Amino acid sequence: MAISAWPTETAADALAGFSVEDHIGFLLRRAHQRHVAIFTAGMAHAELTPTQFTALLKTVELGRITQNHLGRLAAMDPATIQGVVRRLTARGLMRRGPDKMDRRTAVLEPTEAGVALIASAVACARKAHEAALSPLAPAERDQVMSLLRKMG
Amino acid sequence: MAISAWPTETAADALAGFSVEDHIGFLLRRAHQRHVAIFTAGMAHAELTPTQFTALLKTVELGRITQNHLGRLAAMDPATIQGVVRRLTARGLMRRGPDKMDRRTAVLEPTEAGVALIASAVACARKAHEAALSPLAPAERDQVMSLLRKMG
């Protein structure tokens, strides 16, 4: 019997049937990379990264919001949102002010420039969304959005 | 007519019907983040990041490979794979040697420690794969893998 003649434990055994290309993490990383590339190219004139766009848009939508709260809505931890907000305020796209009720928090609100920029940025984001999904049929686009939402 | 009474251009117009949560980039970023968290937790004992795991696995599979070639297979650009390989070689999981035929390239190969580590790492990666897909039904898992492959 050929099977019993195999070594009991080999690296090949553990690797059998495993391919990185079939790993969900690999596919997610690749798809995300591709979207960032598409988004960045389309957003060239506005110079907003995907995370900066998300943070600024949420701020414009909500008007006044705490930094950590904004981070939770935008799926960024406190350490990350801190840097994003710092870069956006440095560019004059949002403003930070103190909160009279809670001296720990910094309340954020968009500036005129931020509101003005977000309109054209949304248009670019729509195009990036379409471009990233362009390899898929319309029904498939709905599917992948729904499935990713469940995985979130 | 109410419509003609509206302002010609407002930020609200551009934002109408747009929600970051419905943007493919946002969903990809969130799903990817979640997978990295799951993978990292499961790989705690091996101390391999997803990219390090991918690079090491590919090296073990192929035996001898050029750094840039490895990067292409693992979906990392030259600047990124350089850092990944540097950390893996520093930990003694792979080795770099010169190529007699082409003095530009550095040929990589796994060490004994690298081969030994990859076996248990693959088991952890399988678990992370299952855990990341756990919110989905079996048929949906195949769907999302197939769709992400098309988007790659």
Next chain:
DNA sequence: CGCCGATCATTCGCGTGCAAACGAGCAGCT
């Protein structure tokens, strides 16, 4: 009132991810 756990924001360190620029080496072509 004082204490204590939770929350807010910041900082450090490490690891991706990529554009851009660079020097070295290879191959083909004249």
Next chain:
DNA sequence: AGCTGCTCGTTTGCACGCGAATGATCGGCG
């Protein structure tokens, strides 16, 4: 031989992303 264009690998700079630690503040509870 020289030239040209390509590839290989590296470095720098910037931007996420997060674990962990820190300090300030808030809230509730005794």
